[in-house]
Amino acid sequence: xxxxxxxxxxxxxxxxxxFSITLTILGIIFLAVLNLNYSVDFxxxxxxxxSLSKNLTVDQIRTAVANIGTDxxxxxxxxTQRVTIRYDKELTSQQDAALKSAITKLDDKASFEVNTVxxxxxxxxxxxxxxxxxxxxxxxxxxxxxxxxWRFAIAAIVALIHDAFMVVAVFSIFRLEVDLTFIVAVLTIxxxxxxxxxxxxxxxxxxxxxxxxxxxxxxxxxxxxxxxQTIMRSLYTAFTVFIAAFFLLVLxxxxxxxxxxxxxxxxxxGAYSSIFIASPLWLLLKKNQKLKSKSKPAKx
Amino acid sequence: MKRxxxxxxxxxxxxxxxxxxxxxxxDRVRLGLDLKGGFEILYQAQPSEQGQxxxxxxxxxTAASLEKRANVLGTSEPEVxxxxxxxxxxxxxxxxxxxxxxxxxxxxxxxxxxxxxxxDAEGTYSKVELVGSDFVENAATVGRDNLNQxxxxxxxxxxxxxxxxxxxxxxxxxxxxxxxxxLSDPFVRAELTDGTASISGNYTIEEARNLADTINLxxxxxxxTEKYSQSVGATLGKQSLDQTIKAGLIGxxxxxxxxxxxxxxxxxIASFALILHTWLLILVFVVADFTLTLPGIAAFILGIGMAVxxxxxxxxxxxxxxxxxxxxxxxxxxxxxSSFRTVMDSNITTIIVAAVMFAYGTGSVKGFALVLIVEIxxxxxxxxxxxxxxxxxLVKAGKLSKPKQFGVxxxxxxxx
Numbered sequence: 001x002x003x004x005x006x007x008x009x010x011x012x013x014x015x016x017x018x019f020s021i022t023l024t025i026l027g028i029i030f031l032a033v034l035n036l037n038y039s040v041d042f043x044x045x046x047x048x049x050x051s052l053s054k055n056l057t058v059d060q061i062r063t064a065v066a067n068i069g070t071d072x073x074x075x076x077x078x079x080t081q082r083v084t085i086r087y088d089k090e091l092t093s094q095q096d097a098a099l100k101s102a103i104t105k106l107d108d109k110a111s112f113e114v115n116t117v118x119x120x121x122x123x124x125x126x127x128x129x130x131x132x133x134x135x136x137x138x139x140x141x142x143x144x145x146x147x148x149x150w151r152f153a154i155a156a157i158v159a160l161i162h163d164a165f166m167v168v169a170v171f172s173i174f175r176l177e178v179d180l181t182f183i184v185a186v187l188t189i190x191x192x193x194x195x196x197x198x199x200x201x202x203x204x205x206x207x208x209x210x211x212x213x214x215x216x217x218x219x220x221x222x223x224x225x226x227x228x229q230t231i232m233r234s235l236y237t238a239f240t241v242f243i244a245a246f247f248l249l250v251l252x253x254x255x256x257x258x259x260x261x262x263x264x265x266x267x268x269x270g271a272y273s274s275i276f277i278a279s280p281l282w283l284l285l286k287k288n289q290k291l292k293s294k295s296k297p298a299k300x
Numbered sequence: 301m302k303r304x305x306x307x308x309x310x311x312x313x314x315x316x317x318x319x320x321x322x323x324x325x326x327d328r329v330r331l332g333l334d335l336k337g338g339f340e341i342l343y344q345a346q347p348s349e350q351g352q353x354x355x356x357x358x359x360x361x362t363a364a365s366l367e368k369r370a371n372v373l374g375t376s377e378p379e380v381x382x383x384x385x386x387x388x389x390x391x392x393x394x395x396x397x398x399x400x401x402x403x404x405x406x407x408x409x410x411x412x413x414x415x416x417x418x419x420d421a422e423g424t425y426s427k428v429e430l431v432g433s434d435f436v437e438n439a440a441t442v443g444r445d446n447l448n449q450x451x452x453x454x455x456x457x458x459x460x461x462x463x464x465x466x467x468x469x470x471x472x473x474x475x476x477x478x479x480x481x482x483l484s485d486p487f488v489r490a491e492l493t494d495g496t497a498s499i500s501g502n503y504t505i506e507e508a509r510n511l512a513d514t515i516n517l518x519x520x521x522x523x524x525t526e527k528y529s530q531s532v533g534a535t536l537g538k539q540s541l542d543q544t545i546k547a548g549l550i551g552x553x554x555x556x557x558x559x560x561x562x563x564x565x566x567x568x569i570a571s572f573a574l575i576l577h578t579w580l581l582i583l584v585f586v587v588a589d590f591t592l593t594l595p596g597i598a599a600f601i602l603g604i605g606m607a608v609x610x611x612x613x614x615x616x617x618x619x620x621x622x623x624x625x626x627x628x629x630x631x632x633x634x635x636x637x638s639s640f641r642t643v644m645d646s647n648i649t650t651i652i653v654a655a656v657m658f659a660y661g662t663g664s665v666k667g668f669a670l671v672l673i674v675e676i677x678x679x680x681x682x683x684x685x686x687x688x689x690x691x692x693x694l695v696k697a698g699k700l701s702k703p704k705q706f707g708v709x710x711x712x713x714x715x716x
Binding site for chain 2: 049051090093094096097109110111112113114115116117118120121125128129131132135136139140143144147180181183184187188190191192194195196198199202206229232233236237239240241242243244245246247248250251252253254255256259260263
């Protein structure tokens with residue numbers, strides 16, 4: 001498998017920019033209107049996951065848990081041999097025990113996972129998550145600036161913020177639940193999706209050393225050449241991690257489903273952005289530098 | 301010939317070591333509560349009386365008391381750690397009466413010494429004379445008196461106050477209550493002026509010890525509130541473990557097939573390096589006694605996909621050199637050299653993010669970040685250095701002389 005013909009990635013990227021910008025705007029609108037579907041990790045309360053040995057209806061469960069001593073109705077989401085019950089307020093340990101015994105009466109093989117987070121802790125988790133994302137980005141900017149130059153750093157950071165934001169947008173649009181593992185997934189994507197970008201940037205830097213690029217076309221050809229030289233590598237490396245994330249999503253434990261889904265989405269955007277967003281963006285930044293130096297009198 | 305021999309010996313010895321040790325290693329991996337069932341609570345500690353502060357010493361004291369309390373309740377291997385300046389994390393596995401344990405843990409029982417007030421029924425006492433914090437922390441000890449009877453001695457902080465109380469209550473009962481439960485109601489036999497009280501009676505050594513423990517626990521210096529809790533049923537934990545491991549195995553097999561199908565001999569070497577990498581990771585977990593959580597396993601599996609990045613980048617580069625017409629020997633040399641920097645750069649950025657996650661994360665997030673960091677470091681060793689070393693040995697031994705062995709078709713090679 002090899003691309004015999006060199007594609008004009010820079011030219012193609014115009015359409016992908018439009019695609020990404022549209023998706024970003026859509027994401028911002030959805031975030032502004034609907035926000036994210038936060039789990040108890042970020043908005044306090046209790047989340048009860050029950051694994052059942054038989055299928056129970058929502059009504060059966062609602063009736064069973066009606067008398068555990070909470071003053072509000074829980075949110076009940078059924079699944080196959082599985083049900084998620086969510087309370088906006090934290091369950092006390094008595095209520096927790098009452099709920100478990102009520103459901104055990106319906107199904108004596110039921111197994112529970114209960115997560116309870118209090119308001120203050122939820123705020124703290126959310127704050128730490130934001131700090132972690134910001135500091136990670138900063139760390140990458142610093143590292144890439146040291147190893148490459150600032151233009152690469154900016155292009156790389158735009159690409160990875162794009163990847164992270166796309167995952168957030170998709171989760172907002174499809175109302176998927178955002179919990180602590182989601183943040184872990186976003187951070188992992190930030191750390192990983194830059195790998196493909198670095199592979200291409202490394203090649204651009206290497207190719208820059210051969211010969212002088214005098215015109216914009218020279219630079220554009222250089223980017224196209226670098227992308228096509230590395231595209232199989234990028235696709236393969238993204239593919240192997242994708243396989244891992246995909247099987248986690250399809251076969252892995254229920255409580256890391258959202259994590260795996262976020263990883264899968266992030267990986268796809270990561271591979272895409274390193275080819276169609278990062279490299280053309282670097283070209284854009286570099287072009288301006290070239291034009292500036294052109295206006296000065298040429299040195300001997 | 302010598303090179304080929306050392307290649308074969310290396311591979312065989314490592315394969316044998318892995319095959320023999322793996323079952324034992326797997327048994328010794330410590331599993332997190334989300335995989336084996338149990339519960340975890342994060343407490344915030346506050347001073348039990350207003351105006352006091354949470355000190356490092358009182359936090360440690362409280363953690364120690366919690367652990368003791370968990371032990372007294374008959375739980376297996378409770379794990380109590382302090383976090384930050386005012387937090388305590390408690391992990392208990394395999395508890396059947398979770399609600400009861402949680403209740404006992406959360407509510408720091410109030411220990412009081414009481415005397416009978418006018419109007420109290422026979423055997424009940426309502427006038428509080430001393431509270432838990434009046435006693436020196438952890439002061440209750442079990443011993444024997446002159447008559448070889450079991451006695452519990454406790455120390456109070458304020459000698460004079462105690463002297464006054466014992467003088468007033470001489471010949472009467474001074475009962476010990478934990479919350480509203482009467483534990484014991486010993487007689488005051490003498491005015492006690494040295495600040496040490498002895499409780500003796502018809503106790504068995506077991507009872508006396510329990511009472512002493514309770515008195516010590518009652519002197520819990522801080523009040524605890526639950527900030528976060530997670531409880532996972534044993535069945536659900538096992539289910540998560542089985543499903544996720546299965547996902548990992550299938551995913552890994554696909555990755556190995558992909559590598560071998562794509563890169564032939566170097567792909568085989570990469571697969572071997574990957575298996576070594578996984579084995580080493582398990583070894584690190586056992587030796588360092590890390591706990592493996594569900595997100596940890598997820599990191600483990602993702603890491604397998606990431607580790608082969610090094611091999612893909614190197615092998616693609618080697619193939620590129622070969623296609624340009626270079627000899628296999630110099631292609632391997634040039635390919636390894638120029639891909640090294642790229643591999644390091646991309647690994648370091650992932651480590652940066654994992655380190656931030658480790659610093660800002662709590663509980664399972666830390667677990668995930670830790671696995672990721674260890675995994676990347678190991679993969680630099682196995683999938684970069686070790687795989688390259690194996691490949692070089694084969695190439696120098698002359699066993700890799702056909703482009704086909706690298707997955708390169710002759711027709712793709714252009715003349716130099």
